[in-house]
Amino acid sequence: MKLLQVFAHVVEAGGLSPAQYRLNMSLSAVSAAISNLETRLGFxxxxxxxxxxxxxxxxxxCIRSFARSALRSGPSTGRSRPIRVTCRGNSTSRWTMRF
Structure with missing residues (x-):
């Protein structure tokens, strides 16, 4: 599974533990995917x-950039499902993305 998709699921679920069940991955595998993405991005x-x-x-x-990229790529094909992502920081934004 792509690292950004794992990250989007973690954000949607509100943490690594809840995301592991949605992703059908072990907690250590989810954590490793996030760590790998952080290493690749450098932050x-x-x-x-x-x-x-x-x-x-x-x-x-990162999640905003991912959402913009998903929206630019147009409608998805195949067996996709919408994922709502809510980011809380200085502002709250919501996106619906399809994987």
Whole structure:
């Protein structure tokens, strides 16, 4: 599964633990995917741990960019489903994306 898709599912679910069930992945695999994406991008996407899940400014930027890219690519084909993503930071925005 693509790293950005995993990240979008984590954001939609509100954390890694709830996302693992939606993705049918282990918690360690979800965490590794997010860490891999952070390494590739060169910045932290979210704060995660016992204190809860919180997007960083970089994570908000990333999910917004991903949403814009998904919208530019036009309607999807095949077996896609809409995913609503809500980002909370300095502002709240909502998008519907299809994978």
């Amino acid at each position: 932290r996407l979210c704060d995660r741990g016992r204190g809860g899940f919180q997007l960083t400014e970089g994570g908000i930027w």
